[in-house]
Amino acid sequence: MTAALHIHQLNKHFANGKHALRDINLTVQRGEMVALIGASGSGKSTLLRHVAGLVVADASSDSLIEVDGRCVQQAGRIHSDIRKVRSQVGFVFQQFNLVDRLPVLMNVLVGLLHRTPWWRGWLRMFKPQERALALEALHRVGIAECHAQRASTLSGGQQQRAAIARTLVQGAKVVLADEPIASLDPESSRKVMDILARINREDRCTVIVSLHQVDVAIKYCPRVVALHHGQVVYDGPSAALTPALLRSLYGVHADEILSDAAGAPPAPVHAPTPVPQWTPAMVQAA
Numbered sequence: 001m002t003a004a005l006h007i008h009q010l011n012k013h014f015a016n017g018k019h020a021l022r023d024i025n026l027t028v029q030r031g032e033m034v035a036l037i038g039a040s041g042s043g044k045s046t047l048l049r050h051v052a053g054l055v056v057a058d059a060s061s062d063s064l065i066e067v068d069g070r071c072v073q074q075a076g077r078i079h080s081d082i083r084k085v086r087s088q089v090g091f092v093f094q095q096f097n098l099v100d101r102l103p104v105l106m107n108v109l110v111g112l113l114h115r116t117p118w119w120r121g122w123l124r125m126f127k128p129q130e131r132a133l134a135l136e137a138l139h140r141v142g143i144a145e146c147h148a149q150r151a152s153t154l155s156g157g158q159q160q161r162a163a164i165a166r167t168l169v170q171g172a173k174v175v176l177a178d179e180p181i182a183s184l185d186p187e188s189s190r191k192v193m194d195i196l197a198r199i200n201r202e203d204r205c206t207v208i209v210s211l212h213q214v215d216v217a218i219k220y221c222p223r224v225v226a227l228h229h230g231q232v233v234y235d236g237p238s239a240a241l242t243p244a245l246l247r248s249l250y251g252v253h254a255d256e257i258l259s260d261a262a263g264a265p266p267a268p269v270h271a272p273t274p275v276p277q278w279t280p281a282m283v284q285a286a
């Protein structure tokens, strides 16, 4: 079966000489939920950005990145068909990346632009069934009632949920979430992680999420990949993370992190969210 993500011999030197990623080899199967952990500056964001084709790897290396069997970049060149690959990849950023002045619904509809004629997108002319799809996605993330509000009026947690709804509308097969809960309070963080776990479980969407919180990684992700100075130093079950490894990754703070993780309750199991049938009148009103 084709892997959701295949990375071979990825290296990255930035212009300032920083060797940010070193000989990364990584395969993620479809339907996995994987946490990317590591101290600040270990290369988590850089790795995710390479996977999305936003950053180009070293030209000299024989690197290859494939998503769902399609080439993202090879030997330091972004593939010419990158738009097709990007349509399969949803990116959730720490800072949400919504257009503040636009209504939430319109922000979610942005997820459809890759398959909408540019003039319809530009004129914001979305079909009723497209609006219904966006409303359904907002319902799934629990903020349908906010669809008409400007994005700037939502709380951080709600904005992040709108960003996830955008990836749902996009139909992304792989969701890359770069520290999606870094700027959220604990309750909003829990909601966002629950939603990521649910789309992984219910939609069989592959989720790769970078996290600072090891306890959250252990709670939600069966597999953990740990980076240290741009190198993969652990790739295995989150349950098998050892205090010694965490100490080498996080130094003196590891014991604190471990005691938090030990006290973490198991991931809550949700029943599938019932999705309402949006009537034409409701869609028009939106």
Ligand SMILES: Nc1ncnc2c1ncn2[C@@H]1O[C@H](COP(=O)(O)OP(=O)(O)OP(=O)(O)O)[C@@H](O)[C@H]1O
Residues within 6 Å of the ligand: 014, 015, 016, 018, 020, 038, 039, 040, 041, 042, 043, 044, 045, 046, 047
């Ligand atoms: N555009 C850039 N130019 C030069 N160096 C960079 C650039 N982007 C990242 N780096 C460096 O590459 C290394 C990895 O950065 P990256 O942001 O990927 O780490 P991270 O693990 O995501 O950190 P954090 O958890 O703090 O977000 C860091 O040393 C960073 O300073």
